[in-house]
Every structure is written in structure tokens, then in C-alpha cells.
Amino acid sequence: MTDPLRTNRIYQGDSIEVMRSLPSASIDMIFADPPYNMMLGGELLRPDNSRVDGVDDEWDRFESQRAYAEFTRSWLREARRLLKDNGTIWVIGSYHNIYRVGAELQDLGFWTLNDVVWRKANPMPNFKGTRFTNAHETLLWCAKSAEARYTFNYEAMKSLNEGLQMRSDWTLPLCNGKERLKAEDGKKVHPTQKPESLLYRVILSSTHPGDIILDPFFGTGTTGAVAKLLGRQWIGLERDEAYIAAARQRIAQVEPIKDLRLLITPSKKSEPRIPFGTVVERGLLAPGSLLCDSQRRWTAKVRADGTLVATSSHGDHRGSIHQVGAAVQGAPACNGWTFWHIDRPGGAVPIDVLRQQVRAELEACAL
Amino acid sequence: MTDPLRTNRIYQGDSIEVMRSLPSASIDMIFADPPYNMMLGGELLRPDNSRVDGVDDEWDRFESQRAYAEFTRSWLREARRLLKDNGTIWVIGSYHNIYRVGAELQDLGFWTLNDVVWRKANPMPNFKGTRFTNAHETLLWCAKSAEARYTFNYEAMKSLNEGLQMRSDWTLPLCNGKERLKAEDGKKVHPTQKPESLLYRVILSSTHPGDIILDPFFGTGTTGAVAKLLGRQWIGLERDEAYIAAARQRIAQVEPIKDLRLLITPSKKSEPRIPFGTVVERGLLAPGSLLCDSQRRWTAKVRADGTLVATSSHGDHRGSIHQVGAAVQGAPACNGWTFWHIDRPGGAVPIDVLRQQVRAELEACAL
DNA sequence: CAAGGGACTGAATCCAGGC
């Protein structure tokens, strides 16, 4: 193609078809949030009988796993053609699709730089208690080859992380509140709008100001909004007219900023909560160990799941260190960390020292 | 095979070959930490044990990627055969191999339950500052099919996390200090020894005491050590004599927890079911008694057969405590045990206390 | 106005056992 690439605009149409019309080796970075192929079953009710609004949109339905694999290979192949040799691609997904995406990326010759975990601060719980709470999504970050000289703004990431190297796990909240785009009827415009904080990190880490960023599954334009904010060029591909209208309006309101320091929001550092179970799990205290209070009036036995069992004049008790501490004393509440002790040669030591030990180990990973 | 499966031992030899000699549908859970030295100069063996040269030109990279895929498919296929229908498999890996593993798992028909992120508390920094610090590894947890009734000790995980649902991201330290096995020369025995805390969570979450756990890449036996501690049976496959010797010595020193009460976290789902009719039958509630909800918005009358009758704005209702509770509220479902109350001097009391009473009586009987 | 309670919501492969 001889046409110059026109940026800062949305191209309407099927992603793969529009990509085919764009010139090769013209893009610095691609961020892609493709359909996940969730395959949800029937409806899901919360314990209060309200209905979970799942992703059942037409664009997330594929005929088979094979069809999804072919779709993935097709758009990734075009993405590879559009990327400059030193460009990189980000793809976000969940366990439903990210393993297929990762395998196809590697088959096509992409070179993985990192896989990054978006650790959701406030995920939806598992209402039926059937699995671990699905509390993260995965991003893959790849170059076109092992030899590529890709962009990585190491210092920007380090300062964003208060002077420590940015790790491959990012703790960020979901997109909700005022940031979440709502239609006039109050309903969310897009079922899976990504938080801008996520795109900040992606764009800030792997592009320079002025670079051209392509998002082939543009949705309501989070990539475009953050790209404009950060002084990058952007191109969005999207099929849905309603999404496009919302994205245009949203991006028009963005005022680009030049001073990156304004973006660095200090991370909320709070003392990490340490469940007592962690102390047991890490082998600092064996299941079956005996605890006692400082006066040795009561004893309790440690269970494998981090609860205690004890017997007192009030009966048998089972529960957390706090619950059992309160129960044996007949008290309304109790701080189990300072109440319960372990017998050591020099005397009884509160189990809080074990918590301190765990905290010390954890201090290395700040976020 | 007609031989009974002999557990709590290490089988020496090639993983895939030894797996072929074991009986189908005999394993409750598999934990696998397969090799993933794809292009790091380490050796990679094809399924036929021939060696792949680690050269990094395009052709050879393709060869070794394909060889790794074949290796992965081979051992996963055997793993699938060995698993009981309701068994599950855990596989741990990094971005070098886990996407290939995940794709092969799904191709073979495994059903993903969770992907779990091990967030390393103390990862190795990225010395060159060229990427994000690689601070996590990924575990995949799969059942054999979507319909399988797999084991998940929800309550134990919740207790371990001090009353909150366990999430899909686990922050745990690397294996070091006293736990790390060292040879006489002070060098580590195994390059990638996993922390026992990781296996503790894996085993406690997805197996029952007495279950049979297979680790086809046993190494220095972390899986065996934790399995023994937690009262599970184990089988380890390993080729390397030095690893086997270290594992044997290590596991011999583990003292198992014998007391089942310390190992099992009771859950409501596992308690014996009591029909409401039993409560009436035993005279804890007379036919004709009036029940109400906690807000006293609705009332219902107890019939001799343990059903209820009630009238609401939705009409007349007759049926089980659950059905009538749902009907008067116009809700899709209802737990009648906690919804319906009896009027007592101190206030309304849920009929669940009557169920507890019956359970206590039955338990006394059983002893 | 501050504090507190209740409703609502988020990429979700979300039940188990008996007949």
C-alpha cells in the first residue's frame, strides 16, 4: 500500500478484514483484547438470588474450539505483518483462551518477553464455592523475534513502582465507578471495559511518545483514550456502531498531558493481611502443634487448615485463632495473634512473632 | 494390569515409560512439574529419548518447539489414562512452556478448573533491566471433563485464608533456607525445588486423606513429603539416581499427621441430610404449628407429612419448606431451614436449630 | 454534614445425590 497510515481514528468493520487493508510494518505496538470464548452455561444466581450479568454477547460465541483457534491464528498473523520489526504485541485473556493464544503466538514465531498477571483487587467471588476465586487475567507481551530491539521503559516502570523493579504481577482494581461508561438507561455500554490504569502501564512501559498503537478489538476505546493522554498515536478497529460512538465521545474529552509525573499515582501501601493459615502452610508451625495462652490456662491444637480446636469449661471450640481465643475465655472478642503462644525453652512466645516472620519474607514484594 | 498399585514409593525410569506400566483410572490427583528447558542450552529429549540439539536458527527452533509439544502431548495422554474419572491434574510452568501445556491439555479434552498464579515473594531480579521482573509461575488445574465431580475442599481453603475465599493468586516464598536440599559440597541438589507451602495448598485443596497422588517428575520429592505429612498416598517417577536418593531420605524423615480431625475441615455439604419431616415426626414441631420468616412478613402452617401450607399475594402454596419459602417470596429458590422461623419468647428462631437437634441425637445414636 | 445501612455489580466455563 502506498497510502500513508491515518492515525487517531476508528476504522469500522471486521478486525481481520480491516487489518488486511493496512500497510505492513507500520505499527509500533499492538494491544489486543480479543473475545475470550467463555462458553458460559445457564444463568448463575448469587446467594441473594440476584442474577449475574454474564458475557453472552454474540461476538463471544464461536462454533468450536477449532474455530476459535483459527480465528486466533488469523488475526495474529495479520498483527505480525502490521508490526514493525522492533514492535511488540500485548494480548490479554483469561484461562479460557490465553493458552490457545500463547501457543499460536509461539507457533507464529513471536518471542515472549513476559507474561504479566493482572491481579484484580476486587474480583467477582465464586458464588457456589466450587473453585478458587478467579481473581486474575493474563497478558502476554511478545516481540516479533528473539533478536528484536524492542522498547521497554525500564526507569519509568521502576519509578511507577516506588523505586523497585516493576514485577510481572500488577495489582489493579476493576473498571467501575465513574470510569465505567454507562448508557442513558444506566446499563454498562460494554461488558468488559478494561481499566485505564492497566493501559497506562502497558503503553507507558512499551512505547515512546508519538508511537503508533493499534487496538484491533477497540470496544469503547480505553486504548485510544490512554494513548491520547500519553501523547501516542492510536488506531482502533471495531465492528459495533454503539461501541464506536461511545469511544469517539470518550476520546474527544481526553486532554493529552505532557508531564508524566502527573500519572504516577502513589500506591496504597497497607500492611499485608497475614492469615494464620499461612503460618501453618509455610511450615513455621506444624499441624498438631499445641498453643497456650501466656498464663497457660488454656491450650489449643493447630489444624491443617489453620484453624484451632480447644476444649474449655464452655465446651468444645473450633475456628480461627481469634474465635477460639474468645471462646475459651468466654470473651466477646480476642486477638489471637497476641493471645496464643508457643512453648519455647526461654518461655512462652506469642504467635505474632511468626506473623512478623512471614511479613518480613513478604516485604520484598511490595504491590 | 492386574497388579495392585503400590504406593508411597519412587519408580525409577523414564516418566512416560513408567506411566505406561501403571493401571488406568488408578490415580486421584497428579501434580506435574515438567521440564521446560526448551532453548536454554539444556538438553531436550524427544518422546523416543533421542536428543534435540539446542541451536537457535529458525529451522531448529521449530524442530525443538515441535519436539516439546510432542513430549508434552505424550505424557499428558498417559496422565489422562491414569487419572480416575473424577481425578484432577495440576501442572506448573513458566511462560516458556505453560501455554503449550495449556493448549495440549485442552486439545486432549481436559477441562480447566482454574489457572493459579504463584506470586513469588522473593523472585530473582531482572539484572539487565530489559523486562519486567519475572515474579510468578503459573499452575493449571484441570478435571478430565466438564461433568467430572472433582474434589475441592472449599472450606479448608477458606479457613486457610482466614475466612475469605481462596483466590487464584497465591503469594508464597521461593524454596530456600533450611528447606532447600543441599549436597555435601553445599550446592543445591535440584535446580528447581518447589516450596512445600505450594504443595501444601495444592494437596489440601484438591485431595482427601488416603487419596493417591502421582508426581511424574518427582525430582527431590516435595510432592511425596507433603503428601505423607497430610496423610495422602503418593507415587513418584524419576530418572535421576541422585534425586531419588535425596527424595527417599527426605521423605523418611516426615512425620505424618495421623489425627483425621486435624486434617479434615467439615463442610455443611458433607453433613447428613435431614428431611424436615423428621423434625415433625420426632415431635420437635407439632403438626399445625405456625412458622414465619425473620421479618414476619409471611406465615406458613406445618402439616403432618412435613410439608407447609401458606398464602401470599402470589396465591396459595403447598410443598416443602424450600418450595413454599421460594413461592411466598416469588424467588427462584430458597433455603427453608434458614428462611422459616418459630416464634419463641426471646424472638424468632430459625428452624435450622431443630435440624441441629436431630443431628445431635442421631450422632449420639451412632456412637 | 457525618455516619451508617442497603442495593447493586464485576470476562463466571459456579451443585449433588437419589430415583
Next chain:
DNA sequence: GGCCTGGATTCAGTCCCTT
């Protein structure tokens, strides 16, 4: 295997309304 029914199951955060 299909159908029916008992009955178990949620965390963090925002917004609105009441006290």
C-alpha cells in the same frame, strides 16, 4: 443418563438514601 429436588453459596467497592 435424565429428571427432580433439597438446600448451599459472596468480596470489594460505589452509589444512594436515611438517620
